[in-house]
Amino acid sequence: MKETNKSILRTFTVLSLIVIAIVSLGLGYFLHLQNTDNARHSLTAKAVEKAAVAASFINSNLVQAVNTRADYNSAAYKELVSLIKKMQKNLKFPDTAVKIIRQKGSMTEVILDDLTSNHIGASFDLWKEMTAAAQGTPSGLTVEYDDNHYAAGLAAIQDSRGTTRGLLLYQEDMEGQMPSLLNSMIFPLLAGIAVFILLLIIANTSFGKINRGVDSLYNNLRRLKENKPVQKPDSDLPLSELFPAVKDVEKSMAGNKESEIEREKVQKQMTEFLKIVNAAADGDFTINAEVTAGTFGALADSFNLMISDLSELIRDVKKSTEQVSSSTTGILKTIAGMAEGAEKQATQTETISNFAKDLAELVKNTNISAQRAAEAAQAAKDVAEQGSDMVKKSINVMQNIRQSVREASKQVRLLGENSTRIGEITDFISEIASRTNLLSLNASIEAARAGEAGRGFSVVADEIRNLAERSSISAEEISKLIDDIQTGISKTMEAMENGTQEVAEGTKSVDTAGEVLREIVGKVEISTNSSIEISTATEEQTRFSEEIVSSLEHIAVIAKETAEGAKNSTESATQMEALSQTLEQAVQKFRLE
Amino acid sequence: MIKSSKTIVTEDRYSILQISEQNFGVEVRNIREVLPLPKITPLPNVHESILGIFSLRGQIYSLLDLRLFFRLGRPPLTERNFVVVIEYDDISFGLVVDKVLDVAYFDSTKILIPTRDMSSQYIQYLSGYFEHKKMGLIHILDFGEIIEAKEVRQYRYKE
Numbered sequence: 001m002k003e004t005n006k007s008i009l010r011t012f013t014v015l016s017l018i019v020i021a022i023v024s025l026g027l028g029y030f031l032h033l034q035n036t037d038n039a040r041h042s043l044t045a046k047a048v049e050k051a052a053v054a055a056s057f058i059n060s061n062l063v064q065a066v067n068t069r070a071d072y073n074s075a076a077y078k079e080l081v082s083l084i085k086k087m088q089k090n091l092k093f094p095d096t097a098v099k100i101i102r103q104k105g106s107m108t109e110v111i112l113d114d115l116t117s118n119h120i121g122a123s124f125d126l127w128k129e130m131t132a133a134a135q136g137t138p139s140g141l142t143v144e145y146d147d148n149h150y151a152a153g154l155a156a157i158q159d160s161r162g163t164t165r166g167l168l169l170y171q172e173d174m175e176g177q178m179p180s181l182l183n184s185m186i187f188p189l190l191a192g193i194a195v196f197i198l199l200l201i202i203a204n205t206s207f208g209k210i211n212r213g214v215d216s217l218y219n220n221l222r223r224l225k226e227n228k229p230v231q232k233p234d235s236d237l238p239l240s241e242l243f244p245a246v247k248d249v250e251k252s253m254a255g256n257k258e259s260e261i262e263r264e265k266v267q268k269q270m271t272e273f274l275k276i277v278n279a280a281a282d283g284d285f286t287i288n289a290e291v292t293a294g295t296f297g298a299l300a301d302s303f304n305l306m307i308s309d310l311s312e313l314i315r316d317v318k319k320s321t322e323q324v325s326s327s328t329t330g331i332l333k334t335i336a337g338m339a340e341g342a343e344k345q346a347t348q349t350e351t352i353s354n355f356a357k358d359l360a361e362l363v364k365n366t367n368i369s370a371q372r373a374a375e376a377a378q379a380a381k382d383v384a385e386q387g388s389d390m391v392k393k394s395i396n397v398m399q400n401i402r403q404s405v406r407e408a409s410k411q412v413r414l415l416g417e418n419s420t421r422i423g424e425i426t427d428f429i430s431e432i433a434s435r436t437n438l439l440s441l442n443a444s445i446e447a448a449r450a451g452e453a454g455r456g457f458s459v460v461a462d463e464i465r466n467l468a469e470r471s472s473i474s475a476e477e478i479s480k481l482i483d484d485i486q487t488g489i490s491k492t493m494e495a496m497e498n499g500t501q502e503v504a505e506g507t508k509s510v511d512t513a514g515e516v517l518r519e520i521v522g523k524v525e526i527s528t529n530s531s532i533e534i535s536t537a538t539e540e541q542t543r544f545s546e547e548i549v550s551s552l553e554h555i556a557v558i559a560k561e562t563a564e565g566a567k568n569s570t571e572s573a574t575q576m577e578a579l580s581q582t583l584e585q586a587v588q589k590f591r592l593e
Numbered sequence: 594m595i596k597s598s599k600t601i602v603t604e605d606r607y608s609i610l611q612i613s614e615q616n617f618g619v620e621v622r623n624i625r626e627v628l629p630l631p632k633i634t635p636l637p638n639v640h641e642s643i644l645g646i647f648s649l650r651g652q653i654y655s656l657l658d659l660r661l662f663f664r665l666g667r668p669p670l671t672e673r674n675f676v677v678v679i680e681y682d683d684i685s686f687g688l689v690v691d692k693v694l695d696v697a698y699f700d701s702t703k704i705l706i707p708t709r710d711m712s713s714q715y716i717q718y719l720s721g722y723f724e725h726k727k728m729g730l731i732h733i734l735d736f737g738e739i740i741e742a743k744e745v746r747q748y749r750y751k752e
Contacts, residue, residue, distance in 0.1 A: 441627045444696040448606040448621035458696070
């Protein structure tokens with residue numbers, strides 16, 4: 001009865017709480033929206049005013065002077081910038097608040113940006129508002145970019161004749177000037193909480209009274225059942241008028257009870273004890289016989305002692321059996337795992353052993369190859385050494401050739417010198433011939449003068465002259481021949497010199513070849529040593545791999561033995577498990593506390 | 594000219610000289626000696642044809658170059674040139690020649706008188722010419738004309 005009331009109260013409380021929360025939150029948000037809107041309007045209006053004020057300070061001629069990106073460095077632009085700076089300082093505008101823009105045909109371009117970067121001529125678009133501003137009515141709007149709200153005001157920059165030269169855009173970040181959501185919400189929330197508390201108080205008072213009436217009735221009925229005297233409830237509670245009826249029922253119940261109690265008590269004790277004994281016979285040791293004063297009490301006490309001793313014993317047995325069973329299961333698992341492991345090990349070992357055998361074969365082959373390589377290297381070394389000997393021999397031969405050429409050139413030079421001397425001698429002969437010729441001429445003239453007497457002499461003179469002429473001709477021929485010989489000799493000398501040079505070069509080449517061969521011999525020796533090392537290493541490897549094979553075979557045998565042992569163990573463990581199960585079943589009959 | 598009065602001599606002995614590839618014949622009796630080109634001492638203010646003077650065994654001779662007379666080519670003299678010493682009418686002088694080719698006997702009947710047809714530029718200094726079988730045309734020099742030539746004569750002592 002009481003529980004039902006409480007649950008009703010709880011449900012009511014929760015429902016009313018939800019309704020109040022929704023209503024107050026909705027109200028709060030509505031208020032917030034209205035506040036925000038109002039704030040925006042007022043900020044935009046302020047921005048428009050500021051823009052109008054700022055625009056009135058700007059010299060329209062300066063604005064007109066800045067047209068292209070190239071004007072970024074112009075005096076007008078700089079003056080404009082300084083003007084804006086000054087204005088920002090005096091009017092306490094935010095740093096990035098002012099832009100000067102201009103409508104140009106259907107495009108809009110920036111003349112001066114709040115940023116110092118060169119944005120002249122960049123496009124900009126707030127067309128509708130700008131057109132309005134250009135016509136003289138300053139207009140405002142809310143701009144939103146980068147998730148920020150800005151209040152913007154546009155005002156025309158006009159010259160003295162009222163012509164619009166450009167527009168001034170003033171913008172201000174509205175963040176921080178907007179009413180916060182929390183502020184808007186707090187009043188409706190407080191109101192909601194107040195309503196809730198009020199409701200709770202009302203509900204509590206009205207429900208409490210009904211509750212207490214019902215409670216007192218319930219209590220009296222229970223007391224009747226438990227043969228306890230009933231209690232009078234407060235007269236102002238509801239249902240208090242039922243109390244006299246309850247009092248009558250109490251009076252009639254009291255008379256019947258007294259006689260039955262004694263008989264029932266003995267009967268009850270007997271039955272109880274029999275029940276307990278029967279249960280004990282069936283193995284239930286959980287129930288104890290009630291120990292009372294008298295004979296039954298002593299019997300029950302002895303019986304209880306016996307049962308407790310027995311149950312202690314059976315508990316121990318049970319515990320032991322459970323332990324045996326769990327241990328056997330564990331052993332079985334372990335043995336199964338062991339057997340499996342041993343089998344796997346056996347197969348793996350066999351595979352490894354096969355691999356090891358293959359490896360041994362491979363190593364043997366490697367050894368043979370290494371030996372072959374060593375032999376080949378030795379052969380190469382022999383050949384290279386032979387080559388080296390050949391080179392040495394050819395160096396000797398070259399040197400001999402050089403010697404011979406030098407000797408030959410010496411001889412040829414000697415020949416040249418001799419031929420020069422022969423030439424000189426020939427010249428001398430030809431001189432003598434010429435002289436002889438002259439003498440013979442004079443002799444012949446003298447003979448002619450002697451007249452008839454000198455006639456014979458003149459013949460002799462003629463003969464002498466002829467001889468002289470012939471010897472002169474011969475001398476000339478000899479000198480020509482000698483010239484030929486000398487040109488021949490000079491050519492031979494040249495050829496000899498070339499030969500000498502070539503021989504020198506040949507010697508150099510042969511020397512180089514010798515060095516190269518020596519290097520080859522060195523490398524081949526290294527190679528030979530390496531292959532010998534490889535060969536010995538592979539021999540050791542062969543030995544090791546054979547040892548590995550035998551060890552592996554040994555391991556395989558052991559693994560097989562292990563597997564067999566595991567099988568035997570399994571059988572024993574299974575028998576043991578069966579035994580423990582039988583024991584457990586036997587003990588299971590007994591129920592213990 | 595030394596001629597035997599008893600025998601008629603039809604042959605005269607001539608020495609054949611070569612001057613600028615032209616052959617000239619000179620009677621052997623007019624030739625005193627042939628010698629290699631000696632050391633010449635030039636003389637001032639004389640005609641170009643007189644090359645100078647030279648000494649031969651203590652005697653001084655003047656040296657004559659006929660090439661100018663005969664208007665022949667005048668290559669410079671070398672030690673291969675010879676000098677022939679001429680003796681004519683007690684006047685001795687040297688004559689520069691390229692070569693002395695031969696001493697030969699000419700049949701005097703075959704010596705021809707130079708005619709105008711020869712149109713030779715030195716015809717006035719020739720006494721005749723001779724066709725030799727081997728050496729071709731040989732001009733025979735007339736020393737009488739040569740020493741009487743104006744160029745030579747002007748330096749002679751007047752007696």
